[in-house]
Amino acid sequence: MKQFFFVALLILFLSGCAGTNFSWDSVDELEEGMTVNQAMEIMKTKPYANSITGNQQMMIWSYAVYTNAKSVSLLFEDGKLKTITKVNPSVM
Structure with missing residues (x-):
């Protein structure tokens, strides 16, 4: 089991990145009231979590x-975008 975690950690370290990349420009195009499909089209990538x-x-x-x-x-509430929360936008 320890070997599995070591290999997973090594792969993550060597790849240097994790998650689903996205553009702040895309995020800035989002507007409250948009549908899920509209937001997905703007973001251009699948979310990391849903x-x-x-x-x-x-x-x-x-x-x-x-x-x-x-x-x-x-x-989203009732299929419409209600809140957009950005974390650490100035770093990237």
Whole structure:
């Protein structure tokens, strides 16, 4: 088991990145009230995580390169974009 984790960590380290890359320019095009399909078309990549609970859906794009990281989460309610949360946009 330890060997598996070591190999996984080594692969992650050698690749130098993790997550789903995205563009801040794309994020800046998003507007509240957009549908899930409209937002996906603008983001151009699949989200790193996608969760649906009741009438809410959360999509997260997160990307890390060595010590720098960026993330954006989109909260949809009843199929419409309600909240855009950016994390660390000035680093990347």
